[in-house]
Amino acid sequence: MDLNDELLCAYLDGELADAERAAFESALAADAGAQLRLARLREADAQLKAAYPLIPTAENDPLAAAILAHKPGEPFRMPARAEVHVLRPQPARWFQRPVWRGALAASFAAAIVGLVAVNRGADGLPDAALVAALDSTPSGATARDGSSVTRMVLSFRADDGRWCRVFEQNEGAREGLACHGDDGWQVLALEAGTGGSSGGELRPAGSNVAIDQLMDRLGGSDALDAEQERALITGRWAAKR
């Protein structure tokens, strides 16, 4: 029996009839190479599943509400794009729980941020350490200033022409987004990350829902590459497009 990939897949997916399966398992027992191959395919499946969990629809999901409100024969009224909340799935955690966006998540995040010293003034202006990081630290690198640790995640240009940067502070305890306007950097969002070193596990950067939504609203370009960023850092982020 040729234990090719199609057969291994059919076995993995429970598509073999009883007799076929018995014959397959017999052949497999004698074929260490095929056993290893099967195990690799299974492992790849597991990683894929972990990367794409099913996200429950939130109670206040605008699209669900629009569907339920729809009357047959009428044109479907889509929720305004700015209102649409796209939940970015989280990596598998040892405790699975649905992550709700909207008011509940925001108030929770606000409560957490309140507990943590926020290094920005009441008017959204970043302090000197953050400004230095925003000005000069390339994405992917980390700036340390005393006890403040800021990791720059990515930069992009918003629809209105401003340069914006996403960053993480204190090992993911906070995630933020700042844009460079005429008066310099302004912090537009500073949210509790759900990373942090507590579980020894970091979530992918930029995975905070509020930051995602803000990035959506700001629109604009894809993340800048290293070369584009270097040019902007050299020019102190003053270049307009």
Place this chain on the structure above:
Amino acid sequence: MPDFRHELVARLPRMRRFALTLCRTPHDAEDLVQMAVERALRHEASWEPGTSLDSWLYRILQNLWRDELRAHRRKAEPLDEVTELMGEDGREVTMNALQFAEARAALQTLPEDQRAVLTLVVLDGLSYQDAATALDVPIGTVMSRLSRARARMASLLGAEPKLRKAT
């Protein structure tokens, strides 16, 4: 027909996940899901109750993506680039985040046909026959695309599997 609408809402998580694998970015995926919902509601009468609503919806999603949106799609998420930039010192702590991002990045390197089959069979657990119906291809095509997709994922992810005895 309130039942149809409730059924549709119940399918949103799967639609969103399928759209995400097709479109790469959450923004495009949500656009696609909205367009598919609009089309599904408009063509409600053409769905035969008793047949698989999932297959019908997957077909709408895939056809819409092909016909209307693919040309306008955005590039891959910056997430891929972020993980490449993660420094040596961060490696141990960020393994889980990396694996997550790598699995997603790996899937996105697959041709769309293979991504669709992988999503339906591995993520959604559809039978080969149901996947064939949903994608409007012969079952043999499902099998060949699936095995190529899995082979590629295994090679890209290169994870050391936990070897078990065949049962």
